[in-house]
Amino acid sequence: MRPHVRVIAAVASTVFAAVAATACSGSSSPSSSAGGTASPPASAALEEAAQTATPTVTTKSVSLGKILVNDKNLTLYLFQADKTSTSTCTGACAAAWPPLEVTGKPTAGGGVQTKLLSTSKRSDGKMQVTYKGHPLYRFAGDSKPGNVNGQGLNNFGAKWYVVGTDGKAITGSGSQSTGGNGGY
Template sequence: MKRPATTVTCAAVLIAAVLTGCSDSTSDTAREGYGPAAVSASPSKPATVDTKSADELGTILVDEKGRTLYLFRADKKNKSTCTGDCAEAWPPLLSKGDAKAGKGVDKKLLDITKRSGGDEQVTYNGHPLYYYAGDKKPGETNGQDLDQFGAEWYVLDAKGKQVDS
């Protein structure tokens, strides 16, 4: 039995949409955001760490777009332990080459560490830096003082110390 042309066309469009969704062509917007796309995308430039005033938390570390950065208490000095599902919820701040220090950031505390997959993750005062997927826009601190993946998460101050709520 011959299928109607509209059924074949719809099937072709559906297959193309699925294949496009599975491709490795992540948009720049997705790469700049939070979540899995930010983790899987290779950065094309050095990351910048900056500072920003965050109401009751004081001055905290953020990236060049004002997105909050966090430390994970389970990490070892300059060594990330957040991988897999953890890294999807808490995407690491990746850099291509040495990170840049913005206003209020101590360049001597800024460094890079290699992740298990070979990516370069930014560290500050020995703490690997992460975003939180629950922060939907710059300036949010929804990850502050959360206990996930076996330890607590905190924002950092300009001295590289955790900020307690």
């Protein structure tokens, strides 16, 4: 369990650094927009970066088996607290576990069953990609393709697992990373 604490600490410090950098980078000059809106907080920037017009969900073989990944080959997870296709992960949860959001229609890559791929509306009105009814998320602690650092973590009230091509959680444990950095 100790390595998971390091991952959580690394994610927390990264989010804190991003928020601090955003807060410190503001200028004292008035905003040039008519509405006087400020720069979005770091978490909004993370959410925006996670959103893709038409993300592709595909597969990758890792130590845990054949799992779902996004178009950047980053591992996708399901949250066991999600009992329906509607996400229960918002706020700080969504900062640590960015939802796979879409503005268009998601596409299925090799090994992904198109009939299991869909979307669900989040509480903020954005659309999240689902697979076999499970909202899909990334883990902020996965920095490289093949990382599975979120596997089996108990965060925000439930466990997180990688998703197999059948749409079910893979609950086993393998090495924490196949990205060459030992997972950290």
